[in-house]
Amino acid sequence: MASEEQLSAIKRAKVLMVGAGGIGCELLKTLALSGFQDIHIIDMDTIEVSNLNRQFLFRQCHVGQSKAKVARDAVLRFRPNISITPYHANVKESRFNVDFFKEFDVVLNGLDNLDARRHVNRLCLAADVPLVESGTTGFLGQVTVHLKGKTECYECQPKPAPKTYPVCTITSTPSKFVHCIVWAKDLLFAKLFGDKNQENDLNVRSSDTGNSSEHSEDVFECRKDEDIEQYGRRIYDHVFGHNIEVALSNEETWKNRNKPRPIYSKDVLHVKMTKENGDTEKDCATGDVSAMASLSLKNPQDIWSLAENSRVFLEALRLFFSKRGKEIGNLTFDKDDQLAVEFVTAAANIRASSFGIPLHSLFEAKGIAGNIVHAVATTNAIIAGLIVIEAIKVLKKDNNNYRMTYCLEHPSRKLLLMPVEPYEPNKSCYVCSETPLSLEVNTRHSKLRDFVEKIVKGKLGMNFPVIMKGASILYEVGEDLEDDMVAIYAANLEKALSELPSPVTSGTVLTVEDLQQEFSCSINIKHREEFDEEKEPDGMVLSGWVEAPVDKDNNKPNGNGESTSNALPTEEILEGEKDVEIQETSGGTETVAGKKRKLSEVDESRNQKKPEKLDLDDEDDELVISDDWESLTKKKRV
Numbered sequence: 001m002a003s004e005e006q007l008s009a010i011k012r013a014k015v016l017m018v019g020a021g022g023i024g025c026e027l028l029k030t031l032a033l034s035g036f037q038d039i040h041i042i043d044m045d046t047i048e049v050s051n052l053n054r055q056f057l058f059r060q061c062h063v064g065q066s067k068a069k070v071a072r073d074a075v076l077r078f079r080p081n082i083s084i085t086p087y088h089a090n091v092k093e094s095r096f097n098v099d100f101f102k103e104f105d106v107v108l109n110g111l112d113n114l115d116a117r118r119h120v121n122r123l124c125l126a127a128d129v130p131l132v133e134s135g136t137t138g139f140l141g142q143v144t145v146h147l148k149g150k151t152e153c154y155e156c157q158p159k160p161a162p163k164t165y166p167v168c169t170i171t172s173t174p175s176k177f178v179h180c181i182v183w184a185k186d187l188l189f190a191k192l193f194g195d196k197n198q199e200n201d202l203n204v205r206s207s208d209t210g211n212s213s214e215h216s217e218d219v220f221e222c223r224k225d226e227d228i229e230q231y232g233r234r235i236y237d238h239v240f241g242h243n244i245e246v247a248l249s250n251e252e253t254w255k256n257r258n259k260p261r262p263i264y265s266k267d268v269l270h271v272k273m274t275k276e277n278g279d280t281e282k283d284c285a286t287g288d289v290s291a292m293a294s295l296s297l298k299n300p301q302d303i304w305s306l307a308e309n310s311r312v313f314l315e316a317l318r319l320f321f322s323k324r325g326k327e328i329g330n331l332t333f334d335k336d337d338q339l340a341v342e343f344v345t346a347a348a349n350i351r352a353s354s355f356g357i358p359l360h361s362l363f364e365a366k367g368i369a370g371n372i373v374h375a376v377a378t379t380n381a382i383i384a385g386l387i388v389i390e391a392i393k394v395l396k397k398d399n400n401n402y403r404m405t406y407c408l409e410h411p412s413r414k415l416l417l418m419p420v421e422p423y424e425p426n427k428s429c430y431v432c433s434e435t436p437l438s439l440e441v442n443t444r445h446s447k448l449r450d451f452v453e454k455i456v457k458g459k460l461g462m463n464f465p466v467i468m469k470g471a472s473i474l475y476e477v478g479e480d481l482e483d484d485m486v487a488i489y490a491a492n493l494e495k496a497l498s499e500l501p502s503p504v505t506s507g508t509v510l511t512v513e514d515l516q517q518e519f520s521c522s523i524n525i526k527h528r529e530e531f532d533e534e535k536e537p538d539g540m541v542l543s544g545w546v547e548a549p550v551d552k553d554n555n556k557p558n559g560n561g562e563s564t565s566n567a568l569p570t571e572e573i574l575e576g577e578k579d580v581e582i583q584e585t586s587g588g589t590e591t592v593a594g595k596k597r598k599l600s601e602v603d604e605s606r607n608q609k610k611p612e613k614l615d616l617d618d619e620d621d622e623l624v625i626s627d628d629w630e631s632l633t634k635k636k637r638v
């Protein structure tokens with residue numbers, strides 16, 4: 001029961017919710033039932049069928065409509081007298097600026113990606129509005145409270161880099177099914193159906209593979225004299241047969257590894273495939289075509305044989321070309337695109353078969369390819385409740401009682417909910433402190449464009465950057481720029497840093513600002529001649545901002561797919577930060593970040609107030625949900 005004081009704080013409050021998905025639906029309901037009367041919701045999405053199992057404010061008839069608007073209407077039906085203002089929009093739009101954020105007493109995030117979370121963090125800091133941040137993955141969840149100057153900001157601790165695999169493992173020596181999935185989706189799918197101009201590590205020219213003909217051709221292009229089935233079979237034979245033969249010819253590679261087996265379509269599929277749908281169909285919308293349907297394969301949980309995978313491969317390829325021809329050249333893999341998932345599953349399985357790796361069902365392959373940890377509605381509901389508890393403390397200015405709370409999969413100390421005192425701001429955080437960053441770069445070779453793309457946008461997450469050296473502006477993005485300035489900045493992008501009108505050399509201090517986020521930081525430039533292409537593929541190294549530790553043993557596709565009883569669900573579990581990326585790395589060892597850390601390790605890395613080591617392997621099955629959190633939390637402190 002809320003006290004009088006709480007109730008009046010709740011009634012007066014104006015709150016902003018960002019995200020009306022799994023957590024957001026629960027949160028809006030809980031806010032409304034807790035007495036909140038002025039709620040604003042931003043969500044950029046429309047409702048999909050796959051949301052309906054847990055986003056309970058939505059029904060089948062709402063598919064395709066704005067989440068924010070439908071969520072509002074659903075809640076107004078049981079709380080008709082409160083005010084809910086929906087925005088069907090991206091929170092990064094310029095209308096949601098610092099002045100907009102200043103209108104709110106507290107901001108509550110129910111987002112699913114790092115980019116939007118960082119953006120909201122910066123706006124909350126600039127507007128000096130408290131932020132309650134949240135995330136769930138399966139049974140794990142967390143809620144954290146961020147108050148400028150009092151607790152750490154969302155970016156005080158570096159977020160783990162996406163999992164990466166060395167390119168040679170993906171292209172030549174896969175040893176796990178996830179390697180085959182990454183190959184199928186990021187290389188083969190991208191090569192056949194994506195942007196032809198994108199760099200791709202699949203060999204392209206027939207001359208690359210030993211044929212010394214002068215007129216080398218792109219083997220992935222359909223030839224004039226072949227029909228789609230012949231084309232599909234040629235691609236099949238090239239990637240699963242010929243390329244494997246070429247790889248086998250390098251004997252060194254296979255000294256300590258099992259050799260792969262080349263697979264040719266004629267050995268697997270003796271007869272020509274029948275074309276159930278014909279190949280003259282017109283282009284039609286995504287999602288309507290399915291190779292499984294054409295081939296009468298019904299159960300996505302079945303593991304297909306090599307022959308079935310080969311049929312799905314050829315049929316999916318045929319359907320892409322015959323029914324979705326207009327999209328070819330622009331496609332990127334999407335876990336919700338059935339035909340794309342079918343193609344990637346089949347391609348990954350054929351490759352797995354070649355390398356002696358166990359095959360997987362479409363259901364499993366989809367989970368790996370889309371980095372899906374199945375959402376648990378109960379976790380979202382618990383997390384939403386915790387967000388409201390923290391929001392109420394924020395409104396009451398109950399400064400000493402904020403908690404970041406972890407929702408665990410298995411009880412620890414008989415608790416499923418683990419409250420911890422929030423950390424103080426990190427003094428070297430480049431977002432909420434004034435600490436400058438350092439950048440080692442070859443100022444004579446690296447262009448301003450590299451700096452903008454790789455550092456300012458890629459690492460610092462800015463959308464509308466302004467780059468300044470002293471008072472001179474080197475680069476700026478904005479809607480109201482004069483044409484001549486746009487031309488000057490475009491020309492600057494192509495110049496090496498040391499050749500800019502105001503040269504950037506060793507010792508230069510650059511100021512980088514994002515006008516929308518009202519966020520600015522300084523970067524000390526240090527010239528360095530050489531970079532290790534494998535270890536430092538960006539050709540520049542940003543420091544002053546500690547990266548998360550790397551764990552060579554953890555190579556599960558989903559950081560939380562295995563037992564989590566000894567894992568602290570920290571930032572790395574938040575939804576939407578689990579992309580598998582290929583990166584050139586050294587040697588042949590895997591670089592997999594996003595390691596789950598034990599509570600004790602988290603604290604060491606933070607080097608702040610140390611809780612005593614927790615016994616997280618508590619097997620005692622008698623579960624207690626305690627409401628005396630304060631004393632429990634204190635016990636963990638030295």
Ligand SMILES: Nc1ncnc2c1ncn2[C@@H]1O[C@H](COP(=O)(O)OP(=O)(O)OP(=O)(O)O)[C@@H](O)[C@H]1O
Nearest residue numbers: 019020021022042043044045089090091111112116
């Ligand atoms: N930049 C953004 N601006 C506004 N809303 C955003 C932004 N980024 C993400 N969101 C919203 O955050 C919500 C996150 O919800 P959730 O994690 O349940 O994802 P989902 O897309 O609904 O489900 P799933 O990805 O599991 O199919 C989504 O509704 C999404 O539209």
Ligand SMILES: [Zn+2]
Nearest residue numbers: 153156429432
């Ligand atoms: Zn910070």
